[in-house]
Amino acid sequence: MKLLNLIKNDPWLEPYSNVIERRYQQATDKEKDLIRGAETLSDFATGYLYFGLHKSSDGWVIREWAPNATEIYLIGTFSEWKEKAIYRFKKLKNGIWEIKLKSNEIKHLDLYKLSMHWNGGQGERIPAWATRVVQDEKSYIFSAQVWNPEKKYIFKKKKFTPKISPLLIYECHIGMAQEEERVGTYDEFRRNVLPRIAADGYNAIQIMAIQEHPYYGSFGYHVSSFFAPSSRFGTPEDLKHLIDDAHNLGIAVIMDIVHSHAVKNEVEGLGRFDGSYDQFFYGDHRREHPAWDSLCFDYGKNEVIHFLLSNCKYWLEEFKFDGFRFDGVTSMLYYNHGLGKAFCNYNDYYDGGQDENAITYLTLANKLIHEINPNAITIAEEMSGMPGLAVKIEDGGIGFDYRMAMGIPDFWIKTIKEKKDEDWKPTAIFWEVTNRRSDEKTINYAESHDQALVGDKTIIFRLIDDQMYWHMMKNDINYAVDRGIALHKMIRLITLSTINGGYLNFMGNEFGHPEWIDFPREGNGWSYKYARRQWSLVDRKDLKYSYLGKFDADMISLIKNEHNFEKSLIDKLWDNDGDQILAFKRKDLIFVFNFHPNKSFTDYGILAPKGEYKTILNTDSPEYGGYGLIDESIPHFTNFDPLYKKDKKEWLKLYIPARSAMVLRLIRPTKSGKK
The missing domain is CATH 2.60.40.1180 (Golgi alpha-mannosidase II)
Structure with missing residues (x-):
């Protein structure tokens, strides 16, 4: 085999060339195994067009993969939630089940589930390929919903090419993007927040919590329905309208996609979809994630790869997303999920503790995404530093466009917490914000949503703390506030000005949004007080938040207008x-x-x-x-x-x-x- 560029560019990788070359070959072989009769990987990843509920010329058809099932019934509002012979599935080959219905047997907005039977048990299930899932406001029960509106959203912007040199990301969460103490909507975000982001100069948004999740407080990371945009924020048409408007403003839309694990729920999720424990997930000790209380996909199964690759294509094709930030990549790469491992030398990346099936999947996912859209953006949230993550596949890498510079926010937290101001060392700061592999593009950030969650603190709150409650009026002179505002600006400027790929900010942090993020839960009386953004703070010209908002906009504008700044x-x-x-x-x-x-x-x-x-x-x-x-x-x-x-x-x-x-x-x- 020809020596891969990943190894050529880093001689220290030569002792591990056999492993790197084997991983490259495994991805190549797996692609051939998957596509077979298909021409491309994109032709293979069309499961969402076959599985799930679809309107046909003469009625409806629904298909699901459930190899362990013995019987399946479609139940819902149309059947009074009872099993009826008319709604009984027929078993096809390879564990696939199908039912065809007349046009009048179900209709738009009907609720439905599967009544799944297996040897020794039975249970209600939401279809794995459901594209619309809603929660009853009184019972809190989730159901799939027939979605076939008369007026489907038609994108006004037929083709969009992101202008992302450099990539300037505004990380956001739809539900907490409004000021009132409630869940916000796609429509409110489109009308009220998108214009702010455009005015601030960011050229991309990274939206969290799109895939449906039963527990709002999971921040969207315990996914139950991978093909369903969360209905708690509105309809699929609303989400499409949001993305279309973003494109018209020149803003790329990146989805925070979760393929690293899934919620354990069995009724709402894939936990025991067909009654078995190993349909989508590992069947042994690797099944449950030890830190996240979730389930780990078995990336060695072709059916699982098909499901996840089809999921990538679905969001790109149906909703016009411009790419993905893959969550929890470290957890995917290692059998121990990267827990308790220091990653001090190259051997830690090639010692046999890696899930090479997951590496193959990620490689194929990146190839697929860029095959569908050559201008797509893929970002890896990965903390171990595995070489080649953001290197082209043909060069021996996994194919991401960028990787998150996760050490930078940790550095800022440690510095603010543990060092006196006079002990801040510019040499250490400069090393941290520029410490990266020369062949991989990174996303620098001072803080993301992770640093704002309850139990942690934002940078501004670490710097000013409770003085923010009393001394943020412009005519109020306070040393702690002045210090905090000064360092907040400097930290952001040095983090942004040293990028080699892109920069990320979590919504509201640019103007020093006070306090933390805490979603409604039993421990806080199910309060939304800290699951919102107080935009009025930056809008008020008598408060010091407007200083930080103005600086951030001017800082972003300066860097954005320097063509190819990140490459200099x-x-x-x-x-x-x-x-x-x-x-x-x-x-x-x-x-x-x-x-x-x-x-x-x-x-x-x-x-x-x-x-x-x-x-x-x-x-x-x-x-x-x-x-x-x-x-x-x-x-x-x-x-x-x-x-x-x-x-x-x-x-x-x-x-x-x-x-x-x-x-x-x-x-x-x-x-x-x-x-």
Whole structure:
């Protein structure tokens, strides 16, 4: 076999070349095994067009895969929830069951389930391929629903190509995107939140909790119905309208997809769909996830791969999603789910503890997604650092476009919690935000929804804490608040300005949304108080939240308007841990940070390419809640030093206030570097 580029680009991987090449070959062989008569992987992944409920020319047809079943009946509002001969399924080959009905035997909005029989038992089940599942408001019972509206949504934007250089993601949750203490809707999000995101400059949204889940408080990660958009937020047509409007605003829509595990529920989910324990999931000790109270898919089964690949294609084709952020990839990659393992050396990725069936599935999923839509975006949420995750398949990788830089938010939490301000080291900060494999694109982020959940704290709440309740009026002078606002801006700027792929922010965190996220549950009296976003805080011009909102928008605008910014070289110009100063260059921009809590510097020298510079962004500006100590109208000229003539660099002398950052743009090079 020809040496794969993944190994060529990293000689340290050569001792593991046999494993890497075997994984590549396994994915190739599995694809051939799956498609057989089909021409492409996309032709194979069409299960959603065959299984589930469909309107036919002369009535209805519903099919399900249930190899352990002995009898299946369709029950629902049309049968008074009783088994009737007219609604009895017929068994086909390979464990497939089918029923054909006349047009008048079921209708739009009818509720239905399967009455599943197996040797030794019977139970009600929601069809595995159901595309619409609703919950009764009084009994809280979930049922599938016939969905065949007269007016189906027709996309206005027929073709959409994301402009994502760089990729700037606004992570969001539909239900908690409104200010009232209740569950928000797709329609409200489309009308009220999308315009905010567009105005803030983000070019992608990553929507959580789309796949139906029985427990709202799971944040959407305990999925029961993989093909059903959650009805608690509205109808499938509402979701399509949201995505269409996002595309018209130039915003790509990424789905937070969960293929790493499934809810244990048996009535609502796939737990024992046909009465067996191993239809979709492992049948041995690997069946239950030890940390998540959920079930683990058996990626070695062709039927499971077919189900999951068809799920990817369904969301791309039917709803026009632009890609996926795959949740819990670390859990998929390792038999121990990455729990209790430090991942200190390369052997940890190739020691036999990896689920190579899962690796094959992820490789095929990425190939399929990009086969369907070459412009699709795939992101891996993965913390172990497995090499090749975001490397092209043909180069020996798994094929994701990006991987989440999960170490960065952990670093910021640890720094804020454990270090005094005077101990923040620019060298350590710079290393953390730039520490990545050169052949893989990453998504930098200071915090996501994970850092905002109850039991944890957002960055702003760690910095300011309860002072936020009393001192966020603009005319209120408070040291803790001023410190928090200053560091909040600096943390975000350095995290964004060092990207090599993209950047992510969770909704509301850009303006320092107070407190945590806590979904309604028994422990809080089923309250929605902390499962919402208080947009009025950033809208009020008398509150300091507007400072942070304004800064975030201007910061995003600056980076967004630098074409291919994420691909540009990061040239570190200066660092000094004693002074807590850091400066680096990208394209014609110089980023300067002073993390010192109380020491400002006058005429501080930084070696930079010679020329004239102008300040274009300054965290200390009064419009961002700063003290206004920098005169942005003053141009800066470098000063010649013969020692650095060969390097074509000169001294750039700056006034750098304590706890501030600025961005300078090279206006024009100068011959002498002097006025």
